[in-house]
Amino acid sequence: MEVLFATSNTNKVEEANKIAAEYGMSFQQVNIIYPEVRAESVSKVAGEGVRYVYEKLKRPVIVEDSGLFIDALNDFPGTYSAYVFKRIGCEGILKLLDGVEDRRARFKSAIGYCDKKGVKVYEGVVEGSIPCEMRGSKGFGYDPIFKPLDSEKTFAEDPAHKNRASHRRKATELLCQALSPR
Numbered sequence: 001m002e003v004l005f006a007t008s009n010t011n012k013v014e015e016a017n018k019i020a021a022e023y024g025m026s027f028q029q030v031n032i033i034y035p036e037v038r039a040e041s042v043s044k045v046a047g048e049g050v051r052y053v054y055e056k057l058k059r060p061v062i063v064e065d066s067g068l069f070i071d072a073l074n075d076f077p078g079t080y081s082a083y084v085f086k087r088i089g090c091e092g093i094l095k096l097l098d099g100v101e102d103r104r105a106r107f108k109s110a111i112g113y114c115d116k117k118g119v120k121v122y123e124g125v126v127e128g129s130i131p132c133e134m135r136g137s138k139g140f141g142y143d144p145i146f147k148p149l150d151s152e153k154t155f156a157e158d159p160a161h162k163n164r165a166s167h168r169r170k171a172t173e174l175l176c177q178a179l180s181p182r
């Protein structure tokens with residue numbers, strides 16, 4: 001089964017497709033601009049976004065909103081992660097956390113799916129922490145500054161572990177299980 005994936009981020013599609021293949025599914029990227037609502041939850045952003053995109057395409061489609069939520073920064077950058085990454089990147093986040101002891105953080109992913117029956121949203125979260133320096137060169141975005149709880153390596157150092165444990169893995173699996181029950 002093939003479902004459209006409305007995103008400008010090819011990395012997201014590649015990661016989701018590795019997981020979807022295990023369920024005999026795949027996502028086909030479609031570059032369509034949709035308004036991102038101002039909201040504090042990734043689920044709200046994904047749900048509203050996919051409703052808009054479905055109205056344009058009238059074909060089963062997903063939108064994924066994701067982001068990094070840092071405890072010591074009151075969940076910043078959260079749903080503003082893409083904007084913040086473009087402006088200050090991983091280096092800027094490390095500066096904001098300079099001297100901060102509490103390094104706890106989580107990645108969240110919400111996948112909004114819409115077909116003629118309506119919108120469903122599937123969420124995934126991975127808990128971790130922000131190291132004091134960037135580590136690794138794989139992956140994308142904030143991967144060099146995110147270390148999941150169950151590993152000593154960042155996602156950028158260990159993409160195989162990211163594939164097994166990520167926020168995207170969890171949300172994508174819930175979607176695939178809902179679409180192709182075994």
Ligand code: ITT
Pocket residue numbers: 006007008009012064065066067068081082083085107139140141142143166168
């Ligand atoms: P689309 O909105 O077009 O799908 P985007 O990259 O702008 O693509 P988001 O709005 O969901 O995606 O923003 C999420 C940002 O959070 C993204 O720019 C990355 O910098 C970061 N991010 C999300 N998932 C990530 C992951 O698995 N690893 C590292 N950074 C991630």
